[in-house]
Amino acid sequence: MTWTEAYIAAIMADLASENLFACRTLLEITDISYTEKVPSLAISLSGKPRLFINLSFLNKHAATEAEVQAVLLHECLHHILGHTVKYKCNSNLLNVALDAIINSIIHRTYGAAYSHFFDRFYPKEGLPALLQPSPVLGNAQNTLHDIHRKVYAGSLGADDLHELLEYLQQEGATEADLDGIVFIGNHSDEKVSTENQTLLDNMVDQLDGVGIWRKSRGRGKSDKLEQEKRALQQHHIRHWQSGTLRLLRRCLQVKDARKTEWQESSIHLPMLSHNDRRAMVGWHAGGLLPLAQHRVPLLRQREQATVYLDVSGSMDAILPHFISLLHGLRAHIHQPLWAFSNEVTPAVFKDGALQYQSTYGTSITCVFDHMRRHRVQKALIVTDGYVEDFDASALTGLLKDNINILLDPDGQAGIFHSMEMDVFRLPPLHQ
Amino acid sequence: MNETLTQTVNGASRWLHNIGAPMSRVQWVHASADLLKNCQALGAEQYISLSLPENIHHPKQWVEQLAARLGLHSWAAIENAVMLPAGKWMVQPQSILHDSAEGSAREQLRAALILSKCNSHIYLPDSPAIFTRTRLHRRIRLVRIQTSRYYDLD
Numbered sequence: 001m002t003w004t005e006a007y008i009a010a011i012m013a014d015l016a017s018e019n020l021f022a023c024r025t026l027l028e029i030t031d032i033s034y035t036e037k038v039p040s041l042a043i044s045l046s047g048k049p050r051l052f053i054n055l056s057f058l059n060k061h062a063a064t065e066a067e068v069q070a071v072l073l074h075e076c077l078h079h080i081l082g083h084t085v086k087y088k089c090n091s092n093l094l095n096v097a098l099d100a101i102i103n104s105i106i107h108r109t110y111g112a113a114y115s116h117f118f119d120r121f122y123p124k125e126g127l128p129a130l131l132q133p134s135p136v137l138g139n140a141q142n143t144l145h146d147i148h149r150k151v152y153a154g155s156l157g158a159d160d161l162h163e164l165l166e167y168l169q170q171e172g173a174t175e176a177d178l179d180g181i182v183f184i185g186n187h188s189d190e191k192v193s194t195e196n197q198t199l200l201d202n203m204v205d206q207l208d209g210v211g212i213w214r215k216s217r218g219r220g221k222s223d224k225l226e227q228e229k230r231a232l233q234q235h236h237i238r239h240w241q242s243g244t245l246r247l248l249r250r251c252l253q254v255k256d257a258r259k260t261e262w263q264e265s266s267i268h269l270p271m272l273s274h275n276d277r278r279a280m281v282g283w284h285a286g287g288l289l290p291l292a293q294h295r296v297p298l299l300r301q302r303e304q305a306t307v308y309l310d311v312s313g314s315m316d317a318i319l320p321h322f323i324s325l326l327h328g329l330r331a332h333i334h335q336p337l338w339a340f341s342n343e344v345t346p347a348v349f350k351d352g353a354l355q356y357q358s359t360y361g362t363s364i365t366c367v368f369d370h371m372r373r374h375r376v377q378k379a380l381i382v383t384d385g386y387v388e389d390f391d392a393s394a395l396t397g398l399l400k401d402n403i404n405i406l407l408d409p410d411g412q413a414g415i416f417h418s419m420e421m422d423v424f425r426l427p428p429l430h431q
Numbered sequence: 432m433n434e435t436l437t438q439t440v441n442g443a444s445r446w447l448h449n450i451g452a453p454m455s456r457v458q459w460v461h462a463s464a465d466l467l468k469n470c471q472a473l474g475a476e477q478y479i480s481l482s483l484p485e486n487i488h489h490p491k492q493w494v495e496q497l498a499a500r501l502g503l504h505s506w507a508a509i510e511n512a513v514m515l516p517a518g519k520w521m522v523q524p525q526s527i528l529h530d531s532a533e534g535s536a537r538e539q540l541r542a543a544l545i546l547s548k549c550n551s552h553i554y555l556p557d558s559p560a561i562f563t564r565t566r567l568h569r570r571i572r573l574v575r576i577q578t579s580r581y582y583d584l585d
Contacts, residue, residue: 007489013561017550065565316526 003058003068005034011068012051020069020110022206023076025199042186043075045084045196051075067117070106075185077102080203081212085192092178095187097164100130104152105212107133121184127168128181143167236429240325247404247424248332251305251378255334259302266293304334306376309347309354310383311339312362318408321429322382323354344370362387365394371403378402385412392419474575477516478529479549481542483567491562494543500536513541520554520573528570543567 009032016027030049038052051072062068078084083098107115115133122132129136129148136148147167150156156164192200268291272280279292309322326333327349336346339356342363347356364387371379377399385407395403405416409428416423487493503509534542546567547560554573 002488004489006491007563010491010561010563013559014550014563014566017558017561065563313527 001063011065015069022203025203040184041075045192046190061121066113070114070117071184073106074102078185079200093165093168095183096127100151103131108154240426243424244325247380247406248305250404251380252303253378254301254303257301260299261302262297263300264295265298266295269294305332306379307333308338308340308367308379308381311356311358312341313360314386315384340367365390368394372397380404380406382406384408474577477573479542479545480529480570481567490564490567494562497536497540513544515556520575522549522552522554523572523574525570525572
């Protein structure tokens with residue numbers, strides 16, 4: 001990517017407008033100088049705030065606007081968190097620890113789109129791997145993995161910096177081991193003027209501390225209310241899961257007679273069981289040995305449901321929720337899952353994401369054709385109901401009772417009701 | 432008989448003046464509201480999105496070229512030619528690309544100008560136009576909230 005001075009200025013203006021990490025004040029009053037004298041970029045706060053940017057560094061390493069913003073935020077955070085004032089010594093070990101904390105804050109708060117820069121820029125082995133968000137390569141039992149996980153999960157905050165430094169030293173890391181690392185931003189122990197320190201203090205006051213400090217300050221909304229909202233959402237999610245599971249059970253079919261699995265089943269025997277307390281009470285009360293329920297594993301043919309998921313354009317907003325729902329229930333779903341828009345294509349879960357193709361149109365008749373062609377007797381169709389009209393002839397050869405429709409909370413049920421098909425509408429996820 | 436009971440809930444003292452009613456009668460009701468879901472409070476709305484070509488390296492130059500195709504060769508001419516929504520609007524992200532995204536050059540120019548003046552929360556016609564890919568890629572719904580009608584139940 002070729003970044004021009006005007007484009008960088010626009011990205012900075014955008015960053016200031018969004019006020020990420022309360023950095024608006026600093027960015028708005030900062031003069032920009034483009035120079036090759038700094039290796040990456042640096043903010044000088046000894047006099048009037050000045051940002052030095054090495055444009056060739058950005059052209060070489062930053063691929064997107066988010067990545068340019070990540071580099072700018074990295075430098076701003078050094079000053080906002082007071083690293084330049086707090087830590088007087090300047091060593092590579094300290095720089096690794098400080099940068100690891102800052103990169104983890106950016107990763108946690110703004111995600112991979114921003115932190116992808118660090119992912120590409122730093123190696124994934126050894127101590128420098130702490131500077132990037134991907135898991136460290138090598139032995140997973142290594143303490144470095146544990147430290148990396150804790151840093152990027154936010155359980156090792158800036159307050160625990162000395163622990164990280166101690167670890168680095170215990171592992172025998174020396175300055176020489178870290179000589180090759182290019183640190184982003186200004187790592188010299190430059191002074192901050194009194195006016196600029198006041199400016200930074202005001203910026204810290206504006207931060208609510210979420211994602212930075214362990215105990216954030218509630219600003220505008222209380223933590224308790226947030227917890228209640230989360231609990232309410234979990235309740236709705238459980239409702240979604242139970243409703244969908246009920247429908248999936250209606251659609252279970254043996255797909256391959258050779259595939260078997262152990263399933264827990266209950267049988268009644270004239271023998272007491274600790275699972276059946278009712279029988280135990282009956283025995284104490286009546287003296288007769290009752291039939292008690294026993295749970296035993298039985299080898300059965302594996303039953304799974306065929307699912308057709310609407311991936312048309314109108315589903316864009318709700319689709320991530322449906323994918324998450326189906327991913328959680330994938331043990332009951334025959335793979336591949338079928339995605340439909342104007343055509344039916346296989347969709348597979350890979351690395352926690354659903355890979356599918358879509359034409360962004362919606363026609364449900366292709367689903368019925370697919371069911372006939374593949375002799376699918378029972379199916380669950382997940383849709384928002386905004387589909388092309390179809391008539392009874394589209395269902396020829398299929399049993400309506402065996403087709404279950406799972407509808408989005410705001411979905412259109414009219415066309416399915418007119419065909420007397422079973423529709424289960426999910427409750428709203430956010431109330 | 433008329434006792435005043437003190438209960439400690441989450442470390443905070445609460446006084447119950449319910450004359451001996453058991454704790455089970457204390458009910459917690461949580462209210463939440465969303466301006467954007469309250470139809471009474473919603474005013475005008477506009478859907479804005481732009482289909483920005485992937486191979487564009489400099490969004491501002493692309494907008495200038497778009498304007499030049501319409502015979503607009505300066506920013507003053509562009510601002511005179513394009514009618515922007517007046518006043519403050521709330522920005523709500525959308526996932527669907529609106530039809531106007533691939534409309535005429537004039538529609539695209541208008542969408543680009545509006546998006547350049549929106550951050551992720553708000554649109555202000557007087558804010559500076561910032562042409563970044565992030566801004567021009569947004570698919571948004573501009574909404575006017577009429578707070579005076581929020582509690583109107585009729």
